[in-house]
Amino acid sequence: MVTSRDVAAAAGVSQATVSRVLAGGARVTDATATRVRAAMSAVGYTPNLAARTMKTGRSGTIGVVVADITNPFYPEMLDALGVALAAAGQRMILWTESGPGESSAAEAIRGRLVDGVVFTTATRRSSTVRAALDRDLPVVLVNRGLPRVRCDQVTSDNVGGGAAVAEFLVAHGHRRIGLITGPPHPSTAVDRERGFRRALQAAGVGAPLVRAGDFSHATAWRAARELLTEAHPPTAIFGVNDLTAFGALDAARSLRRRVPTDVSIVGYDDVAMAAWESFDLTTVRQPTGEMAALAVDLLLGRIADPARSPVRRRFRTDLIVRGSTR
Amino acid sequence: MVTSRDVAAAAGVSQATVSRVLAGGARVTDATATRVRAAMSAVGYTPNLAARTMKTGRSGTIGVVVADITNPFYPEMLDALGVALAAAGQRMILWTESGPGESSAAEAIRGRLVDGVVFTTATRRSSTVRAALDRDLPVVLVNRGLPRVRCDQVTSDNVGGGAAVAEFLVAHGHRRIGLITGPPHPSTAVDRERGFRRALQAAGVGAPLVRAGDFSHATAWRAARELLTEAHPPTAIFGVNDLTAFGALDAARSLRRRVPTDVSIVGYDDVAMAAWESFDLTTVRQPTGEMAALAVDLLLGRIADPARSPVRRRFRTDLIVRGSTR
Numbered sequence: 001m002v003t004s005r006d007v008a009a010a011a012g013v014s015q016a017t018v019s020r021v022l023a024g025g026a027r028v029t030d031a032t033a034t035r036v037r038a039a040m041s042a043v044g045y046t047p048n049l050a051a052r053t054m055k056t057g058r059s060g061t062i063g064v065v066v067a068d069i070t071n072p073f074y075p076e077m078l079d080a081l082g083v084a085l086a087a088a089g090q091r092m093i094l095w096t097e098s099g100p101g102e103s104s105a106a107e108a109i110r111g112r113l114v115d116g117v118v119f120t121t122a123t124r125r126s127s128t129v130r131a132a133l134d135r136d137l138p139v140v141l142v143n144r145g146l147p148r149v150r151c152d153q154v155t156s157d158n159v160g161g162g163a164a165v166a167e168f169l170v171a172h173g174h175r176r177i178g179l180i181t182g183p184p185h186p187s188t189a190v191d192r193e194r195g196f197r198r199a200l201q202a203a204g205v206g207a208p209l210v211r212a213g214d215f216s217h218a219t220a221w222r223a224a225r226e227l228l229t230e231a232h233p234p235t236a237i238f239g240v241n242d243l244t245a246f247g248a249l250d251a252a253r254s255l256r257r258r259v260p261t262d263v264s265i266v267g268y269d270d271v272a273m274a275a276w277e278s279f280d281l282t283t284v285r286q287p288t289g290e291m292a293a294l295a296v297d298l299l300l301g302r303i304a305d306p307a308r309s310p311v312r313r314r315f316r317t318d319l320i321v322r323g324s325t326r
Numbered sequence: 327m328v329t330s331r332d333v334a335a336a337a338g339v340s341q342a343t344v345s346r347v348l349a350g351g352a353r354v355t356d357a358t359a360t361r362v363r364a365a366m367s368a369v370g371y372t373p374n375l376a377a378r379t380m381k382t383g384r385s386g387t388i389g390v391v392v393a394d395i396t397n398p399f400y401p402e403m404l405d406a407l408g409v410a411l412a413a414a415g416q417r418m419i420l421w422t423e424s425g426p427g428e429s430s431a432a433e434a435i436r437g438r439l440v441d442g443v444v445f446t447t448a449t450r451r452s453s454t455v456r457a458a459l460d461r462d463l464p465v466v467l468v469n470r471g472l473p474r475v476r477c478d479q480v481t482s483d484n485v486g487g488g489a490a491v492a493e494f495l496v497a498h499g500h501r502r503i504g505l506i507t508g509p510p511h512p513s514t515a516v517d518r519e520r521g522f523r524r525a526l527q528a529a530g531v532g533a534p535l536v537r538a539g540d541f542s543h544a545t546a547w548r549a550a551r552e553l554l555t556e557a558h559p560p561t562a563i564f565g566v567n568d569l570t571a572f573g574a575l576d577a578a579r580s581l582r583r584r585v586p587t588d589v590s591i592v593g594y595d596d597v598a599m600a601a602w603e604s605f606d607l608t609t610v611r612q613p614t615g616e617m618a619a620l621a622v623d624l625l626l627g628r629i630a631d632p633a634r635s636p637v638r639r640r641f642r643t644d645l646i647v648r649g650s651t652r
Contacts, residue, residue, distance in 0.1 A: 070398070070405060072396070079396060079422070092422070093421065094419065096418070107417060246604070249604060253604065276543065277575075278605065
């Protein structure tokens with residue numbers, strides 16, 4: 001049987017270097033890693049990853065948990081995380097929590113199949129976050145935060161982003177304003193709504209006309225149809241994510257209301273689609289790439305130094321003004 | 327240390343039954359599995375997945391490989407695969423091939439961290455498919471097929487779907503027809519284009535006006551702008567996936583051409599967005615849910631019986647006529 005000793009001999013490096021390449025660590029130069037991988041291929045070496053995980057206690061793999069990949073924000077966040085992890089020599093495995101049955105993430109966390117976990121969609125109800133922390137598994141939250149949980153967290157200024165939308169709409173003369181909320185638990189939805197309401201109040205405009213959404217197009221479509229068919233419909237609608245705003249735009253189209261002449265619509269996230277002519281959506285941009293890169297940095301730092309104090313970092317957001325508002 | 331023996335005693339089942347529940351197999355009733363899981367929780371049992379994989383040779387985990395999750399077709403396919411795998415008691419881990427660096431899938435396959443792999447975006451150039459087959463790892467292809475590779479494959483009738491688009495456009499009086507192709511390797515792009523061209527020829531319409539696309543919105547947008555600004559622009563454009571058609575619709579909007587009055591546009595896939603008022607896209611529907619369910623069935627059958635002859639199944643497609651054509 002071919003062993004890592006054969007690989008080391010073929011590559012002209014120590015067995016410890018072969019192990020470091022296998023572990024996906026960053027302490028090996030690219031040139032050495034390339035030489036070791038070529039040697040593995042040449043001598044026909046197959047690392048048994050399960051055996052290696054048993055032996056070293058490190059899998060070289062990071063788990064990423066996401067709730068709903070059909071919301072286009074998450075594929076973009078996952079792409080950014082994938083790039084950051086690959087650059088750090090780590091493998092990524094992804095768990096979606098949308099299917100039924102026991103969560104794959106929870107089982108893998110209990111089984112310690114990964115060295116750490118990135119949560120992109122944590123809420124107070126995410127038992128997997130608690131399960132990971134209880135087992136001292138390194139964890140980072142990105143996008144959504146959990147104020148009362150002691151762990152590294154990377155978010156953006158959702159309160160400020162929501163406020164910026166309100167201030168923009170008020171500055172452009174809107175007084176009768178609709179709000180389509182998100183689900184009750186994600187910090188992003190809660191904070192955007194809070195910032196939006198506070199800024200309206202501070203401007204003396206009073207409470208918005210509210211309909212409950214759930215970050216989905218279908219629910220937002222129905223909510224916006226209700227708002228737009230009221231006796232005195234709002235002249236502007238804020239949807240707390242882009243998918244919500246797309247639903248509102250489609251609702252306006254279905255009622256033959258012109259955007260922005262009859263109604264202005266604003267979203268949140270600035271997914272790639274928001275810039276398409278079909279939507280041309282005014283929205284709030286989060287620096288997704290920078291957030292993902294920092295989250296990966298923090299997680300790898302946490303794996304290296306489990307005792308470090310938790311870091312919380314909040315990125316600023318920008319209002320991107322396009323054609324869906326006036 | 328708590329062992330599976332303690333779990334068996336607490337649940338009132340044999341240790342073999344506990345092992346079967348851990349392995350995620352289908353030979354345990356739901357009631358028994360629930361009882362065993364409750365007992366695990368009650369006695370504080372943590373299965374060591376790496377150790378179990380070493381011992382049983384089965385991880386209870388299926389890998390799913392996808393190239394580009396920012397194309398909305400794939401999140402929908404992954405959701406369907408996640409549902410089918412969860413129903414079969416299997417964990418799913420997902421690898422995306424969009425990032426740089428050595429593919430996570432290839433390393434996990436070499437390391438046999440999964441019991442089988444579902445490839446959703448295989449092409450002739452996918453070295454990971456070959457790596458898996460060389461190691462006798464059970465494999466199923468879904469969506470894209472590889473004609474010369476001996477393995478289970480689940481596709482839909484892309485040649486027939488492409489032909490249906492051509493016949494529909496010709497029947498509605500179109501003679502000057504544009505085609506925005508996909509990338510050169512995926513069987514889906516190749517087959518849709520082949521069916522489309524053949525049916526145009528059979529109808530005596532001759533070759534379409536062709537621009538090269540790559541399944542992305544941005545490239546399709548530029549390609550459609552070229553077609554629409556020709557001296558004699560086409561009256562209809564077929565994009566070989568929905569994302570291509572969305573790019574063409576946005577290009578038409580950017581040039582203030584009316585759809586379908588000035589130009590009809592047809593896509594392929596029928597992603598959820600295609601039905602939104604913003605697009606209202608005529609397109610070809612693949613039965614994604616049925617394809618995913620069959621792919622999972624075939625893969626689990628292959629794991630149980632590695633010697634079974636390869637199965638190829640091709641699903642029929644349906645043309646869904648909406649407002650983007652006339």
